[in-house]
Amino acid sequence: MLTDIEMVWNGLEEIRRAAVSEANPKYRKDLGQVFTSVSVAQLLVEMFSDWRGDVELVDAGAGVGTLSAVAAVSALFSGGGLTSMRVLAWEVDPELAVKSKQSMALVSECFDEAGIPFEFEVLNEDFLHRAAQKSLGLSSDGATATHVILNPPYAKLSSFSNERVLAERLGAPVPNLYAAFMLAASALLKVGGEMVAITPRSFCNGSYFKKFRRALLSQNGLVSIRVFESRICAFADQDVLQENVITHFVRGEVQPEKVRMQVGDPGGLVTERVVPLAEVIFSGDRDVVIHVAESEDVASATTFMQELPATLETIGVNVSTGRVVDFRARQWLQIEHIPGSVPLLYPSSVDRGGVLWPSSGSKPIAIDDVGSTASLLTPRGNYVLVKRFSSKEERRRIVAGPLLADAFPECPRFGIENHVNYLHRQGRPLSRQLVIGLSAFLNHKLVDVYFRSFSGHTQVNASDLRRLRIPDRATLEEFGSASCPHEACSEWIHSFAAAVGISGIEEVDLVG
Ligand SMILES: C[S@@+](CC[C@H](N)C(=O)[O-])C[C@H]1O[C@@H](n2cnc3c(N)ncnc32)[C@H](O)[C@@H]1O
Numbered sequence: 001m002l003t004d005i006e007m008v009w010n011g012l013e014e015i016r017r018a019a020v021s022e023a024n025p026k027y028r029k030d031l032g033q034v035f036t037s038v039s040v041a042q043l044l045v046e047m048f049s050d051w052r053g054d055v056e057l058v059d060a061g062a063g064v065g066t067l068s069a070v071a072a073v074s075a076l077f078s079g080g081g082l083t084s085m086r087v088l089a090w091e092v093d094p095e096l097a098v099k100s101k102q103s104m105a106l107v108s109e110c111f112d113e114a115g116i117p118f119e120f121e122v123l124n125e126d127f128l129h130r131a132a133q134k135s136l137g138l139s140s141d142g143a144t145a146t147h148v149i150l151n152p153p154y155a156k157l158s159s160f161s162n163e164r165v166l167a168e169r170l171g172a173p174v175p176n177l178y179a180a181f182m183l184a185a186s187a188l189l190k191v192g193g194e195m196v197a198i199t200p201r202s203f204c205n206g207s208y209f210k211k212f213r214r215a216l217l218s219q220n221g222l223v224s225i226r227v228f229e230s231r232i233c234a235f236a237d238q239d240v241l242q243e244n245v246i247t248h249f250v251r252g253e254v255q256p257e258k259v260r261m262q263v264g265d266p267g268g269l270v271t272e273r274v275v276p277l278a279e280v281i282f283s284g285d286r287d288v289v290i291h292v293a294e295s296e297d298v299a300s301a302t303t304f305m306q307e308l309p310a311t312l313e314t315i316g317v318n319v320s321t322g323r324v325v326d327f328r329a330r331q332w333l334q335i336e337h338i339p340g341s342v343p344l345l346y347p348s349s350v351d352r353g354g355v356l357w358p359s360s361g362s363k364p365i366a367i368d369d370v371g372s373t374a375s376l377l378t379p380r381g382n383y384v385l386v387k388r389f390s391s392k393e394e395r396r397r398i399v400a401g402p403l404l405a406d407a408f409p410e411c412p413r414f415g416i417e418n419h420v421n422y423l424h425r426q427g428r429p430l431s432r433q434l435v436i437g438l439s440a441f442l443n444h445k446l447v448d449v450y451f452r453s454f455s456g457h458t459q460v461n462a463s464d465l466r467r468l469r470i471p472d473r474a475t476l477e478e479f480g481s482a483s484c485p486h487e488a489c490s491e492w493i494h495s496f497a498a499a500v501g502i503s504g505i506e507e508v509d510l511v512g
Helices: 005-022 025-030 038-045 066-077 094-114 127-136 162-170 177-187 207-219 296-307 371-376 432-442 445-454 462-467 473-481 485-499
Strands: 053-060 082-090 118-123 145-150 189-200 220-227 244-251 258-263 271-276 318-321 341-345 366-368 377-379 383-387 400-403 413-416 420-424
Touching: 005 038, 005 066, 005 094, 038 066, 038 189, 053 066, 053 177, 066 082, 066 094, 066 145, 082 094, 082 127, 094 118, 127 162, 127 177, 145 177, 162 177, 177 189, 177 207, 189 220, 207 220, 271 296, 296 445, 296 485, 318 462, 366 371, 371 377, 383 413, 383 432, 400 432, 420 462, 432 473, 432 485, 473 485
Parallel strands: 053 082, 053 145, 082 118, 145 189, 220 258, 341 413
Antiparallel strands: 189 244, 220 244, 258 271, 318 420, 341 366, 377 413, 383 400, 383 420
16 A cells, blocks of 8 residues: 555644634534544544445544544555445534545545545535434435444533434434434444444433433444543543543344453553443343443442342432522521521532531531521431532542531531432431441442443432442441441451452452
8 A cells, every 4th residue: 555544644633633723612612523633533443343345434523524534544454355435424514524525535545546436425514403314214224324433512402402302203312412413323324334432421321311321222232332541531632521432333223242341542552351241231220321340340349239239219218419509599598607597518518438517618608597498408317418529639439428417416407508419218317327337338449439330420410329239228237336337348348249259359449
């Protein structure tokens, strides 16, 4: 091959860098414009398994076309029996569509030299509407794409947006545009065709994406998952600091028995484990949460958690979100604990395994205990507080603390702020031992390791807590009665793991 592949990559990177520096900030935000580098694109492209024959490749929300360009050139250089390539790149921004054509021109030169037919079309139109129109009018026999690659735009969708309605017609109402793109893109695939997407990890868990996961997985087999070693590196050069995941699906209704789980950064070593599907999506899980166990240790933590006998529901514990929305209750908030007010607990109160009040900072610390606030307050008693969002500095995603009645002898009620979830029994307090024991368990490293396997963000949803498997009530109360609840919890975890025959738990730093 005459063309030096490095020159093609450099040419594509130049086009991309120009787009990043010239991007109109308003378009960038409104159209979710984040551009994939060649090295990250290569990570996606490596996941496709078959480039033989006549390929029709769709790039949905193509930007400057880096993904499809890298895919097409890699397919050509793979020497794997490619006989022709047709690229359909959809990009709504006209300036980027022009740049996509420049990228495709570089690709075209490579194909010309190799004597393999190459065609491309850059469609400067709304992908979602056109793809939905196209695929809704088609049976799966009529779909023509063999490969789809995408880094779809990120934008929250309101309940009545057109995009959400379209996605619903394609299988599920979705809370974010990226998920709508995934449904529309996969619908263009022939049965057996492959889709590789880089997206936020947020669709892997949480109730908002449940119907989406069900629809996606009823139409496509999940073949492999790739995550980055340094979790947020994919688009760090464009100040996008969210956790991404690369997923690889094959169109068709059957799920494979095994899933390839890969971890690696661009240009670095990629480690791979092939795991049973049931380790990724638990059998019978109606929420179809997708777990990404990046290593054997995480897999052991996941297996261990599945063996636990109870859930919050089975031990009669409910999860609610704190009822004080501070900006709506401003008139009743106090910066001092004055007579007639009661403690107001913010996330900053949940600290180092306990509940500190008043916590330091500039927030109000109390709320008036008056008729108008009655519905916002919680009767004094023992509860577990769990932060709904952990900060980046925090070692754990789940940060829990026991709110103990005897630490607040004079207070008839508490105000719990809306960024805190609290655990209770039908609005009533829990026993002191249970609250201490549950907090020790939820703060445990093992729970953190497990939690990170399905949640890629710092948010802890009430639905995530409800799904967690936990020790039974008596065991939790034993932790809560011990002089050191954390140690009691660790010891029990070791002996329970040994009893059910799970090894590898020691590798998870239990004391960390
Ligand atoms: C996250 S960027 C990814 C760009 C490119 N795929 C990449 O990886 O570099 C998403 C792209 O989708 C485009 N886009 C947003 N909404 C679109 C729509 N409805 N139809 C087609 N393209 C759209 C944006 O302009 C943006 O270029």
